[in-house]
Amino acid sequence: MKAVTNKASASHKTSVGNWFSSGSPWVWLNAGAVAISVILVVGLLALIAFRGLGHFWPGSIIVTEYQIPGQAPRIVAGEIVESEEVPAARLKAAGLPIEDNEDEVIRDLLKVGNRDIYGSDFAWVVDRWLLKRKYPEDIMALERREWGNFYGYLQSIKQDGVIVSTGAEAWDELQTRLDRALAIHQEIYDIEKHEIGSVNARLERLRLQQRSLELKDRLTPERLMDIEAQRRAYQAEYKVMEDRLAQLYTAFNRDSFIATTVQGRETELSFSKIVRAYKPNAMSVWQKIGFYFSKLKEFITEDPREANTEGGVFPAIFGTVMMVILMSIIVTPFGVVAAVYLREYASQGWLTRAIRIAVNNLAGVPSIVYGVFGLGFFIYFAGGQIDQLFFPEALPAPTFGTPGLLWASITLALLTLPVVIVATEEGLSRIPRSVREGSLALGATKAETLWRVVLPMASPAMMTGLILAVARAAGEVAPLMLVGVVKLAPSLPLDANYPFLHLDQKFMHLGFHIYDVGFQSPNVEAARPLVYATALLLVVVIAVLNLSAVAIRNHLREKYKSLEA
Numbered sequence: 001m002k003a004v005t006n007k008a009s010a011s012h013k014t015s016v017g018n019w020f021s022s023g024s025p026w027v028w029l030n031a032g033a034v035a036i037s038v039i040l041v042v043g044l045l046a047l048i049a050f051r052g053l054g055h056f057w058p059g060s061i062i063v064t065e066y067q068i069p070g071q072a073p074r075i076v077a078g079e080i081v082e083s084e085e086v087p088a089a090r091l092k093a094a095g096l097p098i099e100d101n102e103d104e105v106i107r108d109l110l111k112v113g114n115r116d117i118y119g120s121d122f123a124w125v126v127d128r129w130l131l132k133r134k135y136p137e138d139i140m141a142l143e144r145r146e147w148g149n150f151y152g153y154l155q156s157i158k159q160d161g162v163i164v165s166t167g168a169e170a171w172d173e174l175q176t177r178l179d180r181a182l183a184i185h186q187e188i189y190d191i192e193k194h195e196i197g198s199v200n201a202r203l204e205r206l207r208l209q210q211r212s213l214e215l216k217d218r219l220t221p222e223r224l225m226d227i228e229a230q231r232r233a234y235q236a237e238y239k240v241m242e243d244r245l246a247q248l249y250t251a252f253n254r255d256s257f258i259a260t261t262v263q264g265r266e267t268e269l270s271f272s273k274i275v276r277a278y279k280p281n282a283m284s285v286w287q288k289i290g291f292y293f294s295k296l297k298e299f300i301t302e303d304p305r306e307a308n309t310e311g312g313v314f315p316a317i318f319g320t321v322m323m324v325i326l327m328s329i330i331v332t333p334f335g336v337v338a339a340v341y342l343r344e345y346a347s348q349g350w351l352t353r354a355i356r357i358a359v360n361n362l363a364g365v366p367s368i369v370y371g372v373f374g375l376g377f378f379i380y381f382a383g384g385q386i387d388q389l390f391f392p393e394a395l396p397a398p399t400f401g402t403p404g405l406l407w408a409s410i411t412l413a414l415l416t417l418p419v420v421i422v423a424t425e426e427g428l429s430r431i432p433r434s435v436r437e438g439s440l441a442l443g444a445t446k447a448e449t450l451w452r453v454v455l456p457m458a459s460p461a462m463m464t465g466l467i468l469a470v471a472r473a474a475g476e477v478a479p480l481m482l483v484g485v486v487k488l489a490p491s492l493p494l495d496a497n498y499p500f501l502h503l504d505q506k507f508m509h510l511g512f513h514i515y516d517v518g519f520q521s522p523n524v525e526a527a528r529p530l531v532y533a534t535a536l537l538l539v540v541v542i543a544v545l546n547l548s549a550v551a552i553r554n555h556l557r558e559k560y561k562s563l564e565a
Helices: 002-021 024-056 088-093 169-215 221-252 285-301 314-345 350-362 367-390 405-429 433-441 446-475 510-519 524-559
Strands: 062-066 074-087 104-111 122-126 130-134 140-144 149-159 162-166 255-260 266-270 274-278
Touching (some): 024 285, 074 149, 169 221, 169 255, 314 350, 314 446, 314 510, 433 446
Antiparallel strands (some): 140 149, 140 274, 149 162
16 A cells, blocks of 8 residues: 555656646746736726726716714715725814724715815815715706816806896707807817918018028018018908907807806806806716717817816827827838848947947936937037028027927937847848848849848838837837927927928927826816826827837738748
């Protein structure tokens, strides 16, 4: 019996040893590490999506009495944004009458709106002190251009100061007049943003043209008369639009309405200050879904409002994508040429090895160092020289001697250059020597072999380097704060005004937008959901850019697979 046991034990030890020798434990270890990493990433994205996308859902408005023990009750209204358990001692230290035998207390963050009346549009309340809760269907929520949301009841509609509608019909009248006000606002926006902007751009070019002729001493009376004639024509065009704007603003401010808060305080609001009016407690599920997607569309396609805490992030999306595209156009040829020289033409001595070590070390330099370098070299030195040589008529106002899209793209191209060089070199090293020798044997020169055979076969590796570069560049913020990104850009760097692509213009960026909204906003509670939503959007933008590059890489790989065979 003992011999059988020993034999079984020896067999077990042998099988465990063979299992370790086969390498299976490392396979399971690696698989486990990958699985945990995937779970963490998916969990993080799910948390960001839940916190960010939930912001656009129209929450129900609660009307309740809030009574702190020992004090008179007061009526409050708002949306319960979140609930949490906090130590009772903390609330007791804040002066609230919490009993000694309590450990945890549930409190709610209530979005009460009406910041122009209360001073703050969020308030923490103890959950159990909210009494007589109800959700009246006639309470309305107004999304305003300033001062955040308003919660209250509609009383009457006014036109030129005269009441034209009250009672139950007032709500339908409000929606009709709000649609009219929004249409006028869109027309005002188009005139101010595009048409007047175009005239101002032409007047500025005319001013620079006149100044340039003065500096070159070529401003003859005939040219001056021609410039003045053009200026008068532009100013006449501007005057027409100015008169049109005055008419629109008169019509825009015609209507107003009377509303009361839940405490009975009456206030008059102009339709020109309202973006959206709705009654969330009376909305059906399908109406809420429609409202949700309209808010989501606004977030992606509109400009920001209220110090970036309301509205959309379209300028930031556009700026991020534009900068990444320019960076890719700049970094790809430089990275490929450098890699080809190091791999195909440079003698493989100590100098080449030293250059490779330097390139690899550059990949580890903190990004803010690149930002400081870009500010000092590109903007102050190169930009200043360009202004002196090509834009003297605009001085002392800088053209390229100030942070802008071009310098931000070049700085990030420099930051990601080592990634492209290393990836391209790896791709070149994998091209079989026999392919090169076969091409040379057929009479092709080295340059022809490189251009027609080697580079196409290495193009998937180049795209891999570009994918890594795009992923890093799109998420960088620190260097961009020094070389081109601003909190709010008045216009996009690409528009219909000559020269159409404004490389000297500052721009918005999703990463900086997250930093600004999350850490520089005066209204932290209102900005928090937008931080999550913008972070999710940044991940989506990076994923789309990467997937586009992956699709191109896979196409190239399939195209040149026959050469590898």
